[in-house]
Amino acid sequence: MTYLRPKFRHPELPKNKLGYSVDKYEGALSTLCAGCGHDSISAGIIQAAFELNIEPHKLAKLSGIGCSSKTPAYFLSNSHGFNSVHGRMPSVATGAAMANRDLTYFGVSGDGDTASIGMGQFVHVVRRNLNMTYIVMNNGCYGLTKGQDSATADRGSKNKSGEVNLFQSIDLASLAIELGATFVAQSFSGDKSQLVPLIKAAMSHPGFAFINVISPCVTFNNNLGSTKSYDFVREHVEATATIDFVPEMKEITANYEKGSSKEVKLHDGSYIQLKKLAEGWDPLDRLSAMNAVQNARAKNEILTGLLYMNPNSVDLHELIETSNKPLNSLKKSDLCPGSEALKAVNAGLR
Amino acid sequence: MKPTNINDPEYFHKVVDCQHACPAHTPVPEYIRLIAEEKYTEAYMVNWDSNVFPGVLGRTCDRPCEPACRRGRVEEEPVAICRLKRVAADNKGDVKKHMPQGPFKSNGKKVALVGGGPAALTVARDLAPLGYEIHLFDEQKLGGGFMRSQIPSFRLPETVLNEEVNFILDLGIHTHFNHFVSSMKDLMAKEYDAIFVGTGAPRGRDLPDLPGRKEGDANIHIGINWLSSVAFEHTSKIGKKVIVLGGGNTAMDCCRTARRLGGEQVKVVVRSPFSEMKASPWEKEDAAHEDIPIIDNHVPKSFVIENGKLKGMMFDKVKAVYDEKGKRQLVSAGEQEVFIEADDVLVAVGQENSFPWIEKDLGIEFDKWNMPVVHETTFASTHKQVFFGGDAAFGPKNVITAVAQGHQAAISIDLMCKGEDLNVRPSPFVNLVSQKMGIHEWAYDSAVETDKRYAVPQAEKKVTLTNRKKEVELGFDIATGFKEAERCLNCDVQTVFATDKCIECDACVDICPTACITFTENAEENDLRSMLKMPATNHTQDLYVSSELKTNRVMVKDENVCLHCGLCAERCPTSAWDMQKFFYNVTKAHSGCASHK
Numbered sequence: 001m002t003y004l005r006p007k008f009r010h011p012e013l014p015k016n017k018l019g020y021s022v023d024k025y026e027g028a029l030s031t032l033c034a035g036c037g038h039d040s041i042s043a044g045i046i047q048a049a050f051e052l053n054i055e056p057h058k059l060a061k062l063s064g065i066g067c068s069s070k071t072p073a074y075f076l077s078n079s080h081g082f083n084s085v086h087g088r089m090p091s092v093a094t095g096a097a098m099a100n101r102d103l104t105y106f107g108v109s110g111d112g113d114t115a116s117i118g119m120g121q122f123v124h125v126v127r128r129n130l131n132m133t134y135i136v137m138n139n140g141c142y143g144l145t146k147g148q149d150s151a152t153a154d155r156g157s158k159n160k161s162g163e164v165n166l167f168q169s170i171d172l173a174s175l176a177i178e179l180g181a182t183f184v185a186q187s188f189s190g191d192k193s194q195l196v197p198l199i200k201a202a203m204s205h206p207g208f209a210f211i212n213v214i215s216p217c218v219t220f221n222n223n224l225g226s227t228k229s230y231d232f233v234r235e236h237v238e239a240t241a242t243i244d245f246v247p248e249m250k251e252i253t254a255n256y257e258k259g260s261s262k263e264v265k266l267h268d269g270s271y272i273q274l275k276k277l278a279e280g281w282d283p284l285d286r287l288s289a290m291n292a293v294q295n296a297r298a299k300n301e302i303l304t305g306l307l308y309m310n311p312n313s314v315d316l317h318e319l320i321e322t323s324n325k326p327l328n329s330l331k332k333s334d335l336c337p338g339s340e341a342l343k344a345v346n347a348g349l350r
Numbered sequence: 351m352k353p354t355n356i357n358d359p360e361y362f363h364k365v366v367d368c369q370h371a372c373p374a375h376t377p378v379p380e381y382i383r384l385i386a387e388e389k390y391t392e393a394y395m396v397n398w399d400s401n402v403f404p405g406v407l408g409r410t411c412d413r414p415c416e417p418a419c420r421r422g423r424v425e426e427e428p429v430a431i432c433r434l435k436r437v438a439a440d441n442k443g444d445v446k447k448h449m450p451q452g453p454f455k456s457n458g459k460k461v462a463l464v465g466g467g468p469a470a471l472t473v474a475r476d477l478a479p480l481g482y483e484i485h486l487f488d489e490q491k492l493g494g495g496f497m498r499s500q501i502p503s504f505r506l507p508e509t510v511l512n513e514e515v516n517f518i519l520d521l522g523i524h525t526h527f528n529h530f531v532s533s534m535k536d537l538m539a540k541e542y543d544a545i546f547v548g549t550g551a552p553r554g555r556d557l558p559d560l561p562g563r564k565e566g567d568a569n570i571h572i573g574i575n576w577l578s579s580v581a582f583e584h585t586s587k588i589g590k591k592v593i594v595l596g597g598g599n600t601a602m603d604c605c606r607t608a609r610r611l612g613g614e615q616v617k618v619v620v621r622s623p624f625s626e627m628k629a630s631p632w633e634k635e636d637a638a639h640e641d642i643p644i645i646d647n648h649v650p651k652s653f654v655i656e657n658g659k660l661k662g663m664m665f666d667k668v669k670a671v672y673d674e675k676g677k678r679q680l681v682s683a684g685e686q687e688v689f690i691e692a693d694d695v696l697v698a699v700g701q702e703n704s705f706p707w708i709e710k711d712l713g714i715e716f717d718k719w720n721m722p723v724v725h726e727t728t729f730a731s732t733h734k735q736v737f738f739g740g741d742a743a744f745g746p747k748n749v750i751t752a753v754a755q756g757h758q759a760a761i762s763i764d765l766m767c768k769g770e771d772l773n774v775r776p777s778p779f780v781n782l783v784s785q786k787m788g789i790h791e792w793a794y795d796s797a798v799e800t801d802k803r804y805a806v807p808q809a810e811k812k813v814t815l816t817n818r819k820k821e822v823e824l825g826f827d828i829a830t831g832f833k834e835a836e837r838c839l840n841c842d843v844q845t846v847f848a849t850d851k852c853i854e855c856d857a858c859v860d861i862c863p864t865a866c867i868t869f870t871e872n873a874e875e876n877d878l879r880s881m882l883k884m885p886a887t888n889h890t891q892d893l894y895v896s897s898e899l900k901t902n903r904v905m906v907k908d909e910n911v912c913l914h915c916g917l918c919a920e921r922c923p924t925s926a927w928d929m930q931k932f933f934y935n936v937t938k939a940h941s942g943c944a945s946h947k
Contacts, residue, residue, distance in 0.1 A: 006797075006915045007798070007800050007863075008863060008913055010884045010911055011424065012885075030921075039861070040856045040860055043859075043860035
């Protein structure tokens with residue numbers, strides 16, 4: 001019986017700049033169904049955190065309830081974690097981020113946790129541009145309660161018992177763009193070559209970075225007629241561009257046809273390099289991003305890759321001018337600056 | 351790359367590194383599992399079928415399996431395969447009832463075996479149950495050959511050897527001990543249907559041209575002759591100061607035996623650098639443990655004789671110099687010659703074959719080195735009825751090689767006697783069975799233990815150095831044997847991939863602890879090796895490549911550091927991966943293979 005993962009790793013595993021090999025970013029052995037897309041996304045998160053040289057104790061992973069929200073147990077065991085109430089991860093994340101701006105915030109949610117019970121929280125965390133990465137592991141069904149259609153199940157999609165979904169689906173990526181998210185991407189759990197650079201870019205983005213990842217439920221929603229099965233997604237996936245995340249400015253040597261490649265600089269000096277851009281799409285232009293998503297939908301395609309980003313993102317801390325130090329590092333002298341300072345404040349109000 | 355042909359038994363055989371490296375291809379993981387289950391008799395019989403002398407080999411084998419063991423690529427040390435074999439032998443129950451039971455119905459054929467060592471005894475064991483009348487000739491008073499005369503009792507107790515030799519002799523072998531075969535011509539005249547020569551490499555090399563060799567002869571001994579004379583109790587003493595010349599396992603046996611016969615200052619002096627000595631590392635360790643210094647880079651120059659008596663030896667210090675082809679040359683360091691005192695010198699600088707008793711006009715061809723011309727797979731000589739095996743065939747090797755060759759020679763003799771083609775060799779016995787019992791349950795213990803290799807306990811030096819027959823190694827006790835057995839990775843439980851079932855969900859890629867699995871576009875082998883999740887840099891290990899998947903990619907698995915933990919199969923939603931136990935056993939003459947090949 002194997003409930004434990006062997007401790008041995010490949011003897012030649014590379015180390016990142018911190019001297020850690022990728023196994024330092026692993027978590028416990030997954031208890032999700034064998035073949036669950038969520039496990040692939042977890043592996044993508046592990047890889048991204050490893051490649052970004054993130055110190056595990058400088059990251060907080062937050063989640064709500066559901067299969068997706070169980071996954072933080074399966075990656076980054078050495079990081080902070082908070083498994084919140086169903087659909088309430090955004091408020092916990094907001095509170096944590098307000099208190100300690102020095103951590104990297106990584107939220108994991110599912111289609112139920114975000115598009116149903118947590119919708120009220122989701123829309124507000126988007127419009128506030130909280131500096132966090134928010135991944136939805138989207139399988140179009142409630143896997144934890146045996147596969148009922150969720151709010152992201154497409155109209156006409158057939159579930160495992162043969163029932164056809166009658167309702168319109170909520171398109172989370174469109175909604176995020178609409179609400180002013182400053183980084184919106186879409187991906188597929190079965191394509192790590194796209195997913196890992198997207199997660200890395202999202203984690204480097206100063207502001208709310210949203211990734212909607214189609215992640216097939218292998219037990220309840222991988223049947224013929226489902227629009228969230230491995231086969232269907234593979235057949236209907238269309239990428240905006242191939243993406244590379246370049247940690248620091250290097251001379252770009254690859255030669256691409258003019259107009260077919262684009263570099264987007266992030267605040268920390270890193271780059272997102274996009275190649276083979278889809279026609280008529282500009283990742284920095286919200287309208288063209290919305291058009292691209294809608295056009296793809298009309299063609300029954302699933303558009304993946306980076307959809308939109310605003311390189312001039314102003315995150316919540318900057319917007320409301322919070323303390324530039326984590327609250328736990330403030331000294332008494334910062335918190336009680338003395339009567340002279342109080343006088344100055346009062347004088348300002350006269 | 352082309353999809354891997356897993357229907358070729360040699361593919362999975364190679365994955366079982368230990369078994370593949372073993373000259374006799376003993377199913378190692380199979381018997382290690384039996385040991386873990388405390389089925390020592392069964393474990394012994396798996397060994398006995400394959401290597402004939404489990405008790406002997408569990409103490410003295412050269413263990414080519416251990417450097418090959420996958421565990422040694424995953425952590426520091428391989429599984430103690432050899433000493434686990436001894437656990438099976440030490441704790442076995444009544445094994446005799448599982449062996450072929452005579453008397454056997456005669457098939458009317460007679461075979462003569464010259465030499466009573468491991469090769470000849472293997473031929474005897476394989477052929478006797480088929481009804482052959484076997485006549486075994488040996489110049490010594492007991493069977494076992496070099497296992498008896500060369501391997502000291504403190505490494506291999508006589509009782510162990512006797513038991514295993516007798517298992518064979520009890521099959522109804524006609525033994526002719528104390529009988530030196532002095533003429534092949536005479537032997538052939540006795541109308542045997544086949545003659546097997548397993549006379550080993552009986553002549554120890556000497557240093558005849560070294561000054562003082564003749565004068566000091568009384569105190570200069572050829573290592574293998576001296577060991578043999580100790581074994582048969584003709585020699586029981588040696589001087590206090592002893593030099594052993596040579597860096598092989600015989601030198602190690604000589605120096606340790608000398609320590610037990612009164613040698614107080616025993617030194618091994620070897621020409622080559624320490625790291626390039628032929629002796630197995632563990633034998634060097636055992637010598638060091640018995641306070642025997644090994645002086646390397648010293649080339650013997652002369653024996654020093656005073657008043658007609660040996661006083662010691664002069665040596666020239668050298669250093670190893672390598673040319674661009676890596677060929678070694680020992681170049682004098684140009685220093686003054688070194689004198690080392692000695693009462694006795696044991697010369698253990700190699701041994702060679704010698705066939706003075708085979709007349710040259712019998713149709714048995716010899717090459718320019720005076721070695722018989724022997725076919726590499728059939729072990730047939732140029733004479734239709736004469737076969738060679740063991741050290742007699744291709745020069746000095748080891749017991750397990752002699753056994754492996756004995757099996758093949760027995761098959762050839764059987765085929766020849768039936769008038770069949772010697773080159774049509776019987777196929778191995780192969781089986782591949784799924785181990786799946788449930789979602790998390792396998793028919794094998796799939797958990798991977800992290801225990802480091804356990805050391806075999808030894809008897810106290812005080813005791814062992816005063817009693818030549820006291821075995822030094824005590825062997826693993828049952829509890830330690832179990833823990834060591836648990837270190838085995840079960841490499842014979844194969845990861846078998848079914849392309850048509852795979853939905854490319856990546857679950858196996860994500861779970862594999864040692865990053866063996868990659869889904870990628872196909873390419874030529876060298877490119878493919880560099881394209882994997884972890885580049886496959888060990889070219890001695892194969893890539894397992896699937897046929898093309900739906901996405902036009904292929905599954906590529908680097909066999910190198912796979913732990914056979916079964917997690918890929920456990921996390922596979924469609925059972926595209928399955929863990930299947932692969933059993934591979936070399937067919938022997940007595941399994942009746944030759945008739946249904």
